[in-house]
Amino acid sequence: MKALVLHTVNSPLSYQTIDEPVVHTGMVIVDLQASALNHRDLFIAQGLYAGIRLPVIPGSDGAGWLGERKVVIYPALEWGHSPDFQGKDFRVLGMPDNGTFAERIAVPESSVFDVPAHLNWEQAAALPLAGLTAWRTLFSRCKLKSGENVLITGIGGGVALTALQLATAAGATVYVTSGSNDKIDKALGLGAAGGENYREEGWDKRLKQKSGGFDVIIDSAAGDGFALLPGICNPGARIGFYGGTLGKVNGLALQPVFWKQISLLGSTMGSPEEFEEMLRFTAQHGIVPVVDEVFSLEEGNRAMEKMKNGNQFGKLVLRNSA
Numbered sequence: 001m002k003a004l005v006l007h008t009v010n011s012p013l014s015y016q017t018i019d020e021p022v023v024h025t026g027m028v029i030v031d032l033q034a035s036a037l038n039h040r041d042l043f044i045a046q047g048l049y050a051g052i053r054l055p056v057i058p059g060s061d062g063a064g065w066l067g068e069r070k071v072v073i074y075p076a077l078e079w080g081h082s083p084d085f086q087g088k089d090f091r092v093l094g095m096p097d098n099g100t101f102a103e104r105i106a107v108p109e110s111s112v113f114d115v116p117a118h119l120n121w122e123q124a125a126a127l128p129l130a131g132l133t134a135w136r137t138l139f140s141r142c143k144l145k146s147g148e149n150v151l152i153t154g155i156g157g158g159v160a161l162t163a164l165q166l167a168t169a170a171g172a173t174v175y176v177t178s179g180s181n182d183k184i185d186k187a188l189g190l191g192a193a194g195g196e197n198y199r200e201e202g203w204d205k206r207l208k209q210k211s212g213g214f215d216v217i218i219d220s221a222a223g224d225g226f227a228l229l230p231g232i233c234n235p236g237a238r239i240g241f242y243g244g245t246l247g248k249v250n251g252l253a254l255q256p257v258f259w260k261q262i263s264l265l266g267s268t269m270g271s272p273e274e275f276e277e278m279l280r281f282t283a284q285h286g287i288v289p290v291v292d293e294v295f296s297l298e299e300g301n302r303a304m305e306k307m308k309n310g311n312q313f314g315k316l317v318l319r320n321s322a
Contacts, residue, residue, distance in 0.1 A: 003102035004300040007055045009047035012301045013101070018057075021098070021106035028066055028109045030073060032320040034125035034294075035100035036061035038158065039245075042307050044095050053096040060093040062100030063115055063124035064320070071112040072279070073100065075128040079271045083140075086268060092129075100125075101300060103320055113276060116283035126289035126315035127282065128275070130158035133242050134166055135278035136270035137218055142238040142263075146171030148215035151207065151232070153225075155195070156183040158315045159242065161290045163218050164190055166278075169285040175211055177203065186313055190290070198225060208232040221246045230256040238263045290314030 001020055004013040023029060041058040043049045060075040077097060080087020093099045093107075115124045137159075138144045150167045152160050155176035167174045168191040176187045176195040184195035194210050196203040208214075213234040219226060223246025229239055230253070239262060256262065270278075281287075292314040295303040303316045 001103040002297060003057050004059075004297065005055050006045055006058055009045060009052065009054070011045075013045070013058070013304065015298050015300065018102070021102075021104055023106050026108055026110075027106045028112065030062065030064045030066050030071060030105050030107060030112060032062045032064040032100055032103060032105055033121040034063055035059045035318045035320055036125045036129075036158070037303055037307050037316040037318070038129050039307065040092065040129075041094060042304060045304065049095070051096070056095045057098040057100075057102050058094045059099035059101035059318075061125050061128045061130075062105060062320070063121055066112055070115040070124075072115045072124045072128055073105070073107055074111040074113065074272050074275050075132065076269055077108070077111070079269075083271055083273070090269075092269065100320075101297065101318060103297070110272065113279055116279060118283070118286055119288065122291050122294050122317045122319070123289050125317055126158065126291050127162070127279075129269070130162045130289070130315065131166075131278045131282065132270040132275050133159045133267070134163035134218075135281070136274050137240040137242050137265075137267040138163055138166055138170075138216070140270065140274060141265040141267045142216045142218070142240040144170055144172060144216050148172050149211050149213065149234070150174045151177070151211070151214045151217045151229075153177045153198070153217070153219045154221050155187045155192070156180065156313050157220070158289070159220060160218070161187075161190070161314055164192060165287045165289075166281065167216075168192075169281070169287060172216070173211070175207055175214075177207070183313055204228045204232050213237075216240065218242075220244075222249050223247055224250050227251040227253070230260070230262055233260055233262050235260045236262075238265055240265045240267055242267045291317050293317070294319055
């Protein structure tokens with residue numbers, strides 16, 4: 001079968017013919033129709049990820065045929081027994097285990113779920129990792145309730161956009177930030193109530209004035225901008241974060257955190273049960289993941305380059321079948 005293989009860091013993916021996946025007890029073969037990129041794939045290719053083992057087929061997101069059944073794949077393995085945190089054997093598809101940038105993949109039978117009927121292959125492939133991460137951060141960790149004010153920072157990436165869609169469907173009023181006014185305008189078209197460009201001085205004060213303050217904030221960047229978030233929180237607010245691409249937080253004052261009883265809640269991926277809940281909610285509300293562009297499997301390096309440039313709005317998807 002054909003697959004994209006990463007042999008060494010800081011090198012292009014190799015589009016090549018490899019052996020068929022091996023099926024062990026309890027596993028099934030999915031004929032992948034589409035897969036989607038995540039920043040994790042880029043970080044691994046750049047050598048910016050812990051415990052890299054090569055060669056490997058990247059990719060955590062995928063959807064395809066299991067016999068005559070249209071399925072989407074839970075994007076991780078071995079969550080563990082506790083709903084509160086992942087176990088020691090937890091890992092994400094696409095390294096160290098081979099991932100979805102291939103024509104076929106072997107996964108545990110328990111990892112396949114029915115595709116929501118309103119989604120096509122590309123939309124279904126765009127959903128798993130982003131949808132699961134957004135779902136757990138919003139609902140399991142931050143306990144979002146209808147009628148609350150939500151801020152989602154850095155709109156444009158897959159998780160942030162899915163969080164916007166999930167939160168608005170749940171009855172929240174959602175605001176966004178971005179370094180791009182164009183991305184803010186597109187988010188308004190998806191249901192955001194307002195937004196501010198974080199490159200412009202005073203963005204936080206303007207957002208607080210517009211919104212009246214936030215009950216839930218969803219962030220993936222961290223960095224110095226994170227220090228401004230408690231100041232625009234309402235009492236009892238929850239700040240959920242699932243990434244830290246800008247590194248350490250400098251200048252964070254703890255006084256507003258304890259005085260307003262603010263909760264800082266880290267979140268990583270989610271359990272198979274949460275994945276099933278997210279799929280059910282997506283089907284119930286007709287949520288359609290935002291797809292920026294679709295490439296052939298052979299064009300995987302072009303898709304990776306676009307992700308590196310950071311200009312996309314939504315998911316970059318590969319069409320795995322000819």
